[in-house]
Each structure stands twice: as structure tokens, then as C-alpha cells.
Amino acid sequence: MRLDEHLPVEEWLTLLVEKYQPLAPTGLIANVVCGLGDLDDVEDDPSLPEPREPTESFWSRRQHRIIRQLGL
Incomplete structure (x- = not known):
């Protein structure tokens, strides 16, 4: 899953840090x-193309992978 059809999450995080240049990027x-x-805290939205559970499951797995990759 991508937040944008062309950029993976890691690139979005890089752009976020580059744009806002926080004192503590980590x-x-x-x-x-x-x-x-x-x-x-997100309400179900029946207009979305897939049910909530696959999205939650995907982000849970992806979150752990990103944390490992970035050494957080």
C-alpha cells in the first residue's frame, strides 16, 4: 500500500523531514x-474500496518493518 501511487512511505517520511526540518527528525x-x-480513533468509512481489517493488518505489519529499517 502506498500513500501515493508513485511514492512509498519511506520517501514520504524523507520529504516530511526535508520540508519541515525538525530539530529532532527521529x-x-x-x-x-x-x-x-x-x-x-478512525471511524469506518463504507465508501472506501476495501474493509478496515486488511488496512489495519497491513499498516501493523508495515509499521514494524519501517521501525526496524530506520532503527527507531
């Missing part, structure tokens, strides 16, 4: 990645 990335894996 903290910003960690917060964003943790937020991607937690959809508890």
Missing part, C-alpha cells in the same frame, strides 16, 4: 510511523 518520524499503525 522523533517526528517515530510519531508518524506509530500513528500509521493505530486506527482505533
Whole structure:
């Protein structure tokens, strides 16, 4: 799954850091990645092309992979 059809999540995170140049980029990335894996406060949207469970499952797995890759 991609946030954009052309850019993987890792590139979005790089663009985020480049654009906002935070003093603590690791903290910003960690917060964003943790937020991607937690959809508890998101309401179900029947207009989405797939059910909620596959999306939650995907982001949960992906979140762990990104954390390992970035050494967070």
C-alpha cells in the first residue's frame, strides 16, 4: 500500500523531514510511523474500496518493518 501511487512511505517520511526540518527528525518520524499503525480513533468509512481489517493488518505489519529499517 502506498500513500501515493508513485511514492512509498519511506520517501514520504524523507520529504516530511526535508520540508519541515525538525530539530529532532527521529522523533517526528517515530510519531508518524506509530500513528500509521493505530486506527482505533478512525471511524469506518463504507465508501472506501476495501474493509478496515486488511488496512489495519497491513499498516501493523508495515509499521514494524519501517521501525526496524530506520532503527527507531
